[in-house]
Amino acid sequence: MSGLLALLDDVAAIAKVAAASVDDVAAAAAKAGSKAAGVVIDDAAVTPKYVHGFSADRELPIIWRISLGSLRNKLIILLPGLLLLSAVAPWVITPLLMLGGAYLCFEGAEKVAHALFPHADAEVEADFDTHDPAHLEEEKVAGAIKTDFILSAEIMTIALAAIPDGTLWIEALTLALVGVLITAAVYGAVALIVKMDDIGLHMVGRSRTALGRGLGRGLVVAMPQLMAILSTVGTLAMLWVGGNILIHGLHDLGQHEPYETIHHLAEIVAHDAPAALVGVTKWFITALCDGVLGLALGMLLIPVATRVIGPVMARLTGRKPAAH
DSSP states (O other): OHHHHHHHHHHHHHHHHHHHHHHHHHHHHHHHHHHTHHHHHHHHHHGGGGGTTSOHHHHHHHHHHHHHHHHIIIIIIIHHHHHHHHHHOGGGHHHHHHHHHHHHHHHHHHHHHHHHSOOOOTTGGGGSOOSOHHHHHHHHHHHHHHHHHHHHHHHHHHHHHHSOSOOHHHHHHHHHHHHHHHHHHHHHHHHHHHHHHHHHHHHHHHOSSHHHHHHHHHHHHHHHHHHHHHHHHHHHHHHHHHHHHHHHHHHHTTOOTTHHHHHHHHHHHHHTSOGGGHHHHHHHHHHHHHHHHHHHHHHHHHHHIIIIIHHHHHHHHTOOOOOO
8 A cells, every 4th residue: 555655656756847847938938929929010021922713612621731840840850850950069059040030130121121112012923833623723833931930930940949947858849839930829829810701702692780791891801901900010120030030149149249238238228118108118229229239130131132142043953033
């Protein structure tokens, strides 16, 4: 009997440790996911364009295929790769984050440049075969998964940097949890967004009440504005997150400017704010400065990316460089 009681005590102790570990994983995943929120917003804003032009019955299957590709990117390629880097060369994580931050700044600045200086985007789509719908779908899905890989790499790297040091399996479970939850949230939201106009049309045609039909018409009318808002929010998020990553990366590497100047400026502005708004004011000033610096750096990177890196990559891959 004493042996059985001792065994039960051991089982109870193991259960407590497991429960604590699950709590640690959940807490770390929540923290890591919040750190990657800006990139997640951009991911959700970018993806709907890949189903534009397809019939309604192909929209959800395309999103499903892209989401599976996103999971493969995160769980099969990025998760083990990042854990290996963290184990053998942890000093690489911060430079990788900064490289991803620079890419986000470039993408955000390029969208701002396109908004300020519009140009015909038909050339960009010229690489896609529009004569064969099945081939077009394959190319669109492949292009979306490639874009997702870059955003997923940034999300997973941010998540890894936000996870407190612990055992390998807790880090792996946390990264896996972040990857699955973020993928489900992003592509679930994307599916809802792209089908919202269909839902609205269904309500207009099937609703028995004037209120229902009015809500349906409102959904149809609101979708273009929602997509425009998402695009703007995604661009701002890229510039803010990209700038923030670079500034914090420099700070972590021993270069404390402009981090300290921005921090000092936020403190000065928040000093005159109402007590209830001090935290919000500090965040806003910091985010604004991060975004402005991210935009400035992104503008500097546009000619480098389009005239140097782009042609070199096109020559290596044998593909025509994208028009800008």
